[in-house]
Amino acid sequence: MATMPATQDNRPLTELPWQHGYLTATAASERSAVVVGAGIAGCSSARALAERGYQVTVVDRHAAPAEAGSGNLQAVVYPKLSLRQDQLPEINLAALRYASHYYQSHWQAGRGDQCGVLVLPEGAGQSEEFAAIADRHRGADWIELLDTPALNRATGLSLAAASGLWFNQLGWVQPQAVCRALLDHPAIRYCRAEIDTLNRSGQQWQLLADGRPVAAANQCVIASGVDSARFSQTGELPFKPIRGQVSHLATGQLATAPRAVVCAKGYLAPPRDGLLTLGASYRRDAQGTQLNADEHRHNIDQLSDSDAGLAQLLAGVEVTALDGRANYRATTPDYLPLAGPVPDCPAMLERYAFLGRDAKTVKPLEGAYHPQLFMLAGLGSRGFSYAPLLAELLAAQMIGAPEPLPATLCKALHPARFVIRDLKRNRLAGYPTVKSSAQLG
Ligand SMILES: Cc1cc2nc3c(=O)[nH]c(=O)nc-3n(C[C@H](O)[C@H](O)[C@H](O)COP(=O)(O)OP(=O)(O)OC[C@H]3O[C@@H](n4cnc5c(N)ncnc54)[C@H](O)[C@@H]3O)c2cc1C
Structure with a gap:
């Protein structure tokens, strides 16, 4: 009988340990990091590292943080729960519970509002699911199933929905103010540059712009949103950019402004400085950042289709008068972010080539990673829910501390999961660096 490979403590190995094998900073004196990108992912990562004693340099092509994906007037911290016992809803739940605490100080400082978020069901099937979700969390102080009178009291609107899930500890944030506040720490330095090359030189990562060194540190975090795959170390990671547009309504355009965030197909936030945000379109095919009337129309229609009360509220809105952004x-094929060490894909392909012949093979072979290179990207449509928790995860991995999530969830977020999946399925055409199968064998 074939013997199973064993772990260091001599328990039989049941899974290939591809998620291990990356380096962490060992001594507190070695704690320096460069972060490429100053959206919510980069700013929350920089803050998590600074609070662990790191000296951090954040580099962005813009003069100020949160000018790209994270640059809307309002970002809703919205929940997406499900009854499925699956990693995606489990991560979503952990992230939103963490985010509701994380943003407390920002809300108290006026960088948004913890006004509550109401989620309306999309159809009868989802009404039943929402009731079952509320039942599963019965007794919790952060989720409640509301009936029509209660949801109208919570939002200040006249909605027709028979029920909705109410999250009293969530709300919306002002992205630019939150990102600026996160970077406001004595150990964080901000630097403006367009980085094109990450170069490992000795024990340091050097960030280069047009061949010119911009910053260097022992560890590096790529948090570059849709551009996270532009570096030679990340070119084989699967990101898809998806355009979206929010619409801005002046408070006077509505008979009543909501007191809480309402999410259905799309969302509507309470006003900020006389403007409220309605969003968002999701366009795989569209390019550029020009505003477009069709997407404003889509934002209004998808909310109107969700509830007769919302349809009445939005009926008089003149699309041509709308502004927006x-x-x-950046989305990934399984809609989960990439948080963790950056795999050395060509080395992984070579090391684990045997998976193409038998995907179930288990060997005591850890993964291959770029030394001290990490990433937090692919946050999709819920960056403001995911970033706080995942920045903590990343910082824990970078110093070698216990991860704040169960191992199965860390694996589901691991940047190496796609190369392992593709090896097991023998789908390697998308890897330009792949050698012929004869060489791999
Ligand atoms: C229309 C719309 C509405 C949305 N609404 C919500 C919402 O209500 N709630 C929510 O949670 N999420 C929302 N999202 C999603 C959310 O905006 C993203 O999940 C989030 O902004 C991702 O943050 P990030 O830091 O990963 O990326 P970004 O915010 O895009 O940050 C990446 C940064 O990296 C910089 N950068 C990239 N490459 C380089 C380089 N080579 N050199 C230097 N700098 C570089 C960029 O300038 C940028 O500042 C919405 C998205 C859109 C498009």
Whole structure:
């Protein structure tokens, strides 16, 4: 009988340990990091590292943080729960519970409002699911199933929905104010540059712009939104940019402004400085950041289709009078972010080539990673919910501390998961660096 490979403590190994094998900073004196990108991912990562004693340099092509995906007037911290016992809803739940605490100080400082978020069901099937979700969390102080009178009291609107899930500890944030506040720490330095090369030189990562060194540190975090795959070390990671547009309504355009965030197909936030945000479109095919009337129309229609009360509220809105903002979200094939060490894909392909012949093979072979290179990207449509918790995860991994999430969830977020999946499925055409199968064998 074939013997199973064993772990260091001699328990039989049941899974290939591809998620291990990356380096962490060992001594507190070695704690320095460069972060490429100053959206919510980069700013929350920089803050998590600074609070662990790191000296951090954040580099962004813009003069100020949160000018790209994270640059909307308002970002809703919205919940997406499900009854499925699956990693995506489990991560979503952990992230939103963490975010509701994380943003407390920002809300108290007026960088948004913890006004509560109401989620309306999309159809009868989802009404039943929402009731079952509320039942699963019965007794919790952060989720409640509301009936029509209660949801109208919570939002100050006249909605027709028979029920909705109410999250009293969530709300919306002002992205630019939150990102600026996160970077406001004596150990964080901000630097404006367009980085094109990450170069490992000795024990340091050097960031280069047009061949010119801009910053260097022992560890590096890529938090570059839709551009996270532009570096030679990340070119084989699968990101898809998806354009989206929010619409801005002046408070006077509505008979009543909501007191809480309402999410259905799309969302509507309470006003900030006389403007409220309605969003968002999701356009795989569209390019550029020009505003477009069709997407304003879509934002109004998707909310109107969700509830007769919202349809009445939005009926008089003149699309041509709307302002807004368009940008991109970075999505991944399984809609989960990439948080963790950056795999050395060519080395992984070579090391684990045997998976193409038998995907179930287990060997005591850890993964291959770029030394001290990490990433937090692919946050999709929920960056403001995910970033706080995942920045903590990343910082824990970078110093070698216990991860704040169960191992199965860390694996589901691991940047190496796609190369392992593709090896097991023998789908390697998308890897330009792949050698012929004869060489791999
Ligand atoms: C229309 C729309 C509405 C949305 N609404 C919400 C919402 O209500 N709630 C929510 O949670 N999420 C929302 N999202 C999603 C959210 O905006 C993203 O998940 C989030 O902004 C991603 O943050 P990030 O830091 O990963 O990326 P970004 O915010 O895009 O930050 C990346 C940064 O990296 C910089 N950068 C990239 N490459 C380089 C380089 N080579 N050199 C230097 N700098 C570089 C960029 O300038 C940028 O500042 C929305 C998205 C869109 C498009």
